[in-house]
Amino acid sequence: MLKRLERINHSVSVWFERIGIVGLLAMLGVTCVDVLGTKCFRSPIHGAIDIVMLCQVVAIAFTIAIAQIAGRHVRVELFVSRLAETSQAVIDSFIYLFQFILFALIAWRTYVLARSLQIAGEVSATLFVPLYPFVFAIALGCIPVCIIFLLKFVNSVIKAARK
């Protein structure tokens, strides 16, 4: 059951990253075309800054989960790794629980923020694109991260209990 959930969450994270890559390449493409347009033809892309900003939200928010799975978030590996496995499992279960709480809070509060931006009708400065879908994207990007930490928490508790 846990393994299956992990596999599904991994697939979701991989797909999210693909969306992130599209956002990243859109940022790159818009920046290059804008520079060439400005310098060579004196015609910059209208709202290039808005597009880059919003694509960046998509790129980063949808990559948090896969970056976590790939172990890209920097941590200090010095002390806990020298402890007995049981102690490591107990400590890990607490740390994963804290991280789950943090990302659950981020997902919840960015959802609330997105709703308030939607109600207020907030739009970007130049292109007047509604901002709320991009804040929803952050909340959505945090869901697989929450699942990763929840699964790791459960696994650590099971490991500690077995020892």
Next chain:
Amino acid sequence: MNPVDVGFIGIGILLLLLFLRMPIAFSMAFVGFLGLAYLNDFRAAFYTLAVDIYEIFSSYPLSVVTMFVLMGSFAFASGMGTRLYKAAYVWVGQLGGGLVIATVLASAGFSAICGSSPAAAATMGRIALPEMKKYHYHDGISTGAIAAAGSLGILIPPSTVLIIYGILVEESIGKLFAAGILPGVVLTLLFMITVFILCRRNPSVAPSGPRTGWKEKARALALVIETLVLFLFVVGGLLIGWFSPTQAGGIGAGGALFIGLIRRELNWNKFISACEDGLRMACMIFLLIAGGTIFGHFMAVTTIPFTLVDWVMGINVPPTVIVALMAFIFVIGGMFMDSMAMLMLLVPIFLPILDYLQLNLIWFGVLVVLFVESGTITPPVGVNVFVVKGIALNVPLETIFKGIVPFFMAIIALILILIIFPQISTFLPSLITY
């Protein structure tokens, strides 16, 4: 409870969470959130958490990080490091210690198109180590030089550390890039002098490589032209004010991608892999900045940075002593933490002190880079050392750390030189008029 006391308890909990293996970005966000909830209320903390994260993710000035990180990933995947090493190898390989000098030169060249220190160490490690093995170089000097020369990546522009520092202290990224050029050249020379001295003392640690003719040397120059053009176009364009930092990064990434395609080095898989690598690295940096911002807001509420200024005003010591104290904290912290995390944690705390002392923030930025640079090669968490260890599997960590010592001394020498002659880092920025 007094806000300052709450702040120090918060710092204590942060350090505890770090040592319990909670990622640095998440620890800062978690402690910052809890601290704000305690000192203000949960509503304010919830608001700060959501708004800070959204504002960091959607920050246009920070898109420069994404672009330059992507440029480094494309340069790495396009094999530009390999070609730089080949060229340096042909030119200086025949000298005593020539392959190490070639590694240092190629690292300096690669640093001019890639702002990441582990990426530079990984690139040179894969190319240079087998060659040095072939010519019976001592493991200490070969691995130590690769790890140390990799650290040039965050000094010579474009540098991700200088970008983040510039955003934190609100200094021009163009001027900071200019400030990194001469110290980068001096450090490259110091590394080469280090190799020369080591070879004079014991020539068997790094024997000469194969002899090459002038024709071969001339042909090898063609291998560095693309890097030179890309560097001059991107960094030069930024320095003369032709590009904004994000535009320079975007053009640099586009240029590195174009070179990879022209050279037929980039196939679809390599391209996707470079995008993934760049995006994950950018995501890691953005989360660090978001975590650092939330923690910074907590610190501001505790008034600790201002209390530190009061303390500095109270003690009657020259600014050099304060700088030395900050350097000490950076170097010690750098032994346990990643360079970017150190920057996010310490710069906002130290900034009011720097303002009070009226220190040149550009000069201090270069010093900060050197402090965190030394952290990338010192035990126990020297990230470059672990990158090299991942390539040189048979070489014990102890040998690599021992091999680094002379190069670490070169970095310390540069720090002292910059304190005595700050003009080395302030001269080029002073020529920039914007």
